[in-house]
Amino acid sequence: MKIKIYSFTIALLTISSLSFSQEVTKDSVVTENSDKYKVVTNKFFDNWFLGAGGGVQILFGDHDKQMQTKDRLTPAFNVSLGKWFTPGVGIRAGYTGNKLKGLTHNNSAISGGSLKTHSTGEIYQDVKNAGDKGYLEVQEFNYNHIHGDILFNVANIFGGYRENRFYTIAPFVGIGWAWVNDAPKTRQPSINVGLYNAFRLSSAFNLTLDLRGSLVKDDFEGEVGGRKEEGIVAGTLGLAYNFKKRNWDREKVVTISTYDETELNALRERVNKLANDNDALRKQLAESANKDITDVKIEKNILISPILVTFPINESTVSNEARVNLGFFAKAIKEGKSNVVYNISGYADKGTGSPATNERLSKARAEAIYNVLVKEFGVPASQLTTSHYGGVDNMYYNDPRLSRAVIVLGN
Missing domain, CATH: 3.30.1330.60 (OmpA-like domain)
Structure with a gap:
């Protein structure tokens, strides 16, 4: 077969x-979310920073137009402690102070008394208006100012978070409390605005430039004049230390496969x-x-x-x-x-x-x-x-x- x-x-x-x-x-x-605007919110004790700086400040009082700008400048210093809740929004509490200089009428008295408005007794000769010559005295007094601010990091808000960004700018607004212990004493609330500039030196340290404007009532320097409010403008250069954890993690995306x-x-x-x-x-x-x-x-x-x-x-x-x-x-x-x-x-x-x-x-x-x-x-x-x-x-x-x-x- x-x-x-x-x-x-x-x-x-x-x-x-x-x-x-x-x-x-x-x-x-x-996978890691590639969206630069989305990060994981950190814990409460993460992203804190401590800063300190020194610079100059100037008082805008009743007779500031009569005094040369260079004579009104005084040293300033500040310290602050803050926290970033997101890469774009943070808060901080701080102190600014030292002495302020301005001019006052040499015959000004408080409530009919003999106490001058923080006058040093020195007649200011270099007045801008010759008609006021001999009538204005130099005033100088120490003040203290505590404040709380809300910061908005516009670099991260509009440009997205980038850990190694060299320069960031954060406008801020806030309120505070300012007082003068020298007679005539005063205690007043303040409104604050400014710019917080940070230059990255390392993950731990930033070089900072803090520009602050503070608005107080007309009698803050002890004399009621023609202004509705008085102001203090300060600029300080300093350092800020960033406590760990310093960065922000990207969100994780989990894709379930079916x-x-x-x-x-x-x-x-x-x-x-x-x-x-x-x-x-x-x-x-x-x-x-x-x-x-x-x-x-x-x-x-x-x-x-x-x-x-x-x-x-x-x-x-x-x-x-x-x-x-x-x-x-x-x-x-x-x-x-x-x-x-x-x-x-x-x-x-x-x-x-x-x-x-x-x-x-x-x-x-x-x-x-x-x-x-x-x-x-x-x-x-x-x-x-x-x-x-x-x-x-x-x-x-x-x-x-x-x-x-x-x-x-x-x-």
């Missing part, structure tokens, strides 16, 4: 090139069917080994299972390991039937990258496999087609790594 035996050469090639540039979990992908796609399910069914066919062929070969063979006719019919090539995130370069396996796959194609056409399908992980990026990446991956098979291993171009599907949900085992791939499947 002659028995015709169909000998099948079975190639079952599956490649897993799993290189990572990012940690993933079984069912989610964790999959329910008809096309991918159909692909799985085709893979399973080919695997079952291979099992049936193995069984036939085993049965034929137990029969008497009087004449053997060998026909070569190569059945090739799908091949899966995976890629690292955001890459389309074919690794050497994958090329080796593609070489085996190409050999099987060329030894098989020439009328079989194989489709090269490119995919990207939907949980990583934008839709436009994934579309480009899936196409580039498919073309990379096509070029290796045709140009490197000589597979006829007529037996290959390419397609790409952009970003897809997890195709196998709920693992996004297996979606950064190319699948080659015979039709």
Whole structure:
């Protein structure tokens, strides 16, 4: 009895090139939010700063127009403690003080008494208006000022948070309490506005330039004149120390991966069917080994299972390991039937990258496999087609790594 035996050469090639540039979990992908305006809010004891500085200040009182500006300048110093609640908004409490200088009428008295309004008794000679010469005395007094401010870091508000930014500017508004202990004594609320400028020296230290304007009532220097309010303008240069934690962390984005796609399910069914066919062929070969063979006719019919090539995130370069396996796959194609056409399908992980990026990446991956098979291993171009599907949900085992791939499947 002659028995015709169909000998099948079975190639079952599956490649897993799993290189990572990012940690993933079984069912989610964790990435850092690229939005420069979104950060994680820190704890209460984070992002505190302590500052101190010195400079000059000037009083705008009733007779400031008659006194030379250089004669009105006095030393100033300040200290402050603050906290940033976000990269754009913070608060601080501080103290500013020392002495102020101005002019007063030498015949001014308080409530009919003999006490002058902080006069030193010195007649000011260098008056701007000659008609006031001999009538104005130099006044000098110590004052104290505590204040609370709300700061708005416009560099971070409008430019987004950047940890290593060299220069930031923060306008501020606030209220305070100012007082003079020298007679005639006074205690008054104040309104404050200004600019807080910071120059980064290191993560711990900033060089600061603090410009402050304070508005108080007309009698703050002890004399009621023609003004409704009086003012103090101060500018100080100093240092600020930033307590740990000093920076802000980017928000983390967790993408939960699910999959329910008809096309991918159909692909799985085709893979399973080919695997079952291979099992049936193995069984036939085993049965034929137990029969008497009087004449053997060998026909070569190569059945090739799908091949899966995976890629690292955001890459389309074919690794050497994958090329080796593609070489085996190409050999099987060329030894098989020439009328079989194989489709090269490119995919990207939907949980990583934008839709436009994934579309480009899936196409580039498919073309990379096509070029290796045709140009490197000589597979006829007529037996290959390419397609790409952009970003897809997890195709196998709920693992996004297996979606950064190319699948080659015979039709």
